[in-house]
Amino acid sequence: MRIRDEHPADRDAIHALTRAAFADAPHSSGTEQFIVDALRDAGALAVSLVAEDDDGIVGHLALSPVQLSDGSLHWYGLGPISVAPEKQGRGIGSALMHAAIEALQQRQAAGCVVLGDPGYYGRFGFEADPRLRLPGIPPAFFQARRLRGDSPDADVRYHAGFEASA
Numbered sequence: 001m002r003i004r005d006e007h008p009a010d011r012d013a014i015h016a017l018t019r020a021a022f023a024d025a026p027h028s029s030g031t032e033q034f035i036v037d038a039l040r041d042a043g044a045l046a047v048s049l050v051a052e053d054d055d056g057i058v059g060h061l062a063l064s065p066v067q068l069s070d071g072s073l074h075w076y077g078l079g080p081i082s083v084a085p086e087k088q089g090r091g092i093g094s095a096l097m098h099a100a101i102e103a104l105q106q107r108q109a110a111g112c113v114v115l116g117d118p119g120y121y122g123r124f125g126f127e128a129d130p131r132l133r134l135p136g137i138p139p140a141f142f143q144a145r146r147l148r149g150d151s152p153d154a155d156v157r158y159h160a161g162f163e164a165s166a
Contacts, residue, residue: 001058001092003099006048011040013057014050014082021082031165032080038161039064046076047103051083051092058084061096063104064161066113068132068154074110077158097124104147111146113156118143132156 006014018033039045044064051059059082066077078100083092101124104112113132114121118140126143131153134142144151 001051001053001095003049003051003095006045006050006060010050010057011037014048014060017057017060017084018080018082020085021088022080024085032082034164034166035080035162036060036062038164039159042159042161044159044161046107047100049096049099049103051096053087055084055087058087059092059096061100063100063112064159066159067157068152069157070152070154072110072152072154074108075152075156076104076109076112077156077162078112078114079116094123101125101145101147109147110149111144111151113142113144115142117141134158 014036015033018036022028022032039062045062046065047063049061050057061081063076063078066075068075081093081096114126115134115137121143125145128139129144129151130139131151132144133155135155
């Protein structure tokens with residue numbers, strides 16, 4: 001398996017992979033594939049990584065800029081992250097996460113936020129931070145990883161692409 005940046009020709013494969021990866025997920029809105037498309041169309045996919053093996057694209061991870069209410073810059077939101085259902089549990093998601101953190105460090109990012117399972121994302125240095133809030137979301141499920149500087153005291157707003165529904 002190798003991790004690489006998304007190519008324009010990957011669009012349909014990423015859409016299908018994301019749809020399949022979230023099809024049976026209880027926490028899914030069913031719109032994750034549309035979110036990725038909307039972020040891409042808006043030029044807001046700061047980092048878009050794919051994992052591929054002999055079967056083709058088997059994983060995808062998106063990073064997009066987020067806005068912080070205190071004006072802090074260089075913060076990103078992670079997600080969606082998708083792995084083909086038949087390939088889950090084989091380290092593909094972990095490899096994508098490590099590559100994403102490296103990409104953020106190369107961009108001199110201040111930090112990254114994610115909405116998701118603390119047990120999973122905690123393995124990659126994400127933790128709930130009471131100074132960073134996503135309004136309406138239980139604090140335990142909204143986590144951050146600081147990469148440089150102090151943690152700002154701010155509400156976080158994801159790109160409008162996260163409101164995509166089709």
